[in-house]
Amino acid sequence: MTIQILPDEVASQIAAGEVVERPASVVKELVENALDAGATSIHIKVDAAGKRLIEVSDDGCGISMEEMRIAMARHATSKLRRAEDLFHITSLGFRGEALASIASVSRMTLESKTRTEKTGARLIVEGGKESQFEPAGLPGGTTVRVEDLFLTVPARLKFLKTDATERSQIDSLVARYALAYPDVRFQLVQDGHSSLSTPGNGNRREVLAGLYGVDLARQMIEVLLQEENLNLTGFISPVSVTRATRRDITFFVNGRWVQDPALSSALVQAYHTMLMVGRYPAAALFLKLEPEEVDVNVHPAKAEVRFRSQDKVFSVVQRGVRRALLASSPVPYIQPSR
Numbered sequence: 001m002t003i004q005i006l007p008d009e010v011a012s013q014i015a016a017g018e019v020v021e022r023p024a025s026v027v028k029e030l031v032e033n034a035l036d037a038g039a040t041s042i043h044i045k046v047d048a049a050g051k052r053l054i055e056v057s058d059d060g061c062g063i064s065m066e067e068m069r070i071a072m073a074r075h076a077t078s079k080l081r082r083a084e085d086l087f088h089i090t091s092l093g094f095r096g097e098a099l100a101s102i103a104s105v106s107r108m109t110l111e112s113k114t115r116t117e118k119t120g121a122r123l124i125v126e127g128g129k130e131s132q133f134e135p136a137g138l139p140g141g142t143t144v145r146v147e148d149l150f151l152t153v154p155a156r157l158k159f160l161k162t163d164a165t166e167r168s169q170i171d172s173l174v175a176r177y178a179l180a181y182p183d184v185r186f187q188l189v190q191d192g193h194s195s196l197s198t199p200g201n202g203n204r205r206e207v208l209a210g211l212y213g214v215d216l217a218r219q220m221i222e223v224l225l226q227e228e229n230l231n232l233t234g235f236i237s238p239v240s241v242t243r244a245t246r247r248d249i250t251f252f253v254n255g256r257w258v259q260d261p262a263l264s265s266a267l268v269q270a271y272h273t274m275l276m277v278g279r280y281p282a283a284a285l286f287l288k289l290e291p292e293e294v295d296v297n298v299h300p301a302k303a304e305v306r307f308r309s310q311d312k313v314f315s316v317v318q319r320g321v322r323r324a325l326l327a328s329s330p331v332p333y334i335q336p337s338r
């Protein structure tokens, strides 16, 4: 599909707001673009917690030379045409904002070649202004290089956490996507050291260690429930492993990472009396349902969704988790009396 600027009446219906708050949000947008492009392999390079460099390379469909400039424009997307399309979105992106927003606050190099082009092209944009555009001999796919993030808005650098925190946010973000897309090979290199590498062979359990460490990964219980058009898969921690926060709870809905307190409540409720008050499980759960059943256009960073049949979704999460828990420990766990 070609890249076009959305008409104003469509653009105005899209949940607006800032998508590039921190290095991890840049990584998220670029990884989502690579996945939307059908990549089977995604290579991510990060230097200085993303402040110096974030580079994402994929072997996806590429962007043709004629479309590279427009891809950088605000509200330019190949994934959405009309307002009606907002109700059955199957791609991760649809707002046409990410490249434009990131390019406006950094020095961005976009290198791409489609499968039908003989050579590719390189476009460099500094602080939103084009500084170079030339043909370039490239392999198929796309590389987006983001250097000196927040170069044009240095005040934003002050809002970042320590490098260690920003780095670990990138680690866990990539680990989550690697787990959600086990058929895709992910490689993450931070400051020259490999921090994550997945085989892309479709085996989720092999990817689990990246998110939870080897020990917990081994103990995680598999969840599987198919009901009508709802499909729930993933992994949950046994009752013996708990966390003080909900931070290790991850939900993906139709391939999209969502942070939905109601979904994690459904999960926690399924553990019922098996958890001490104030303790939470670790979980990575993946829900698939008809695109029409989910409204993804409620949050600028697309981190929240709304379900048409909320109760049904929660009930599937609860029952799926409950069943997996009971199957893994047939003797019900009884909370010791105090």
Ligand code: ADP
Residues within 6 Å of the ligand: 003, 029, 033, 034, 037, 058, 060, 061, 062, 063, 071, 072, 076, 077, 078, 079, 092, 093, 094, 095, 096, 097, 098, 099, 100, 142
């Ligand atoms: P969105 O993803 O919401 O459409 P983006 O600003 O992220 O908006 O990207 C704009 C357009 O550029 C996309 O719709 C897509 O056509 C193209 N694009 C961006 N990244 C890639 C990529 N890695 N591979 C192929 N096409 C891409």
Ligand code: MG
Residues within 6 Å of the ligand: 029, 032, 033, 092, 093, 094, 096, 098, 099
């Ligand atoms: Mg995008």
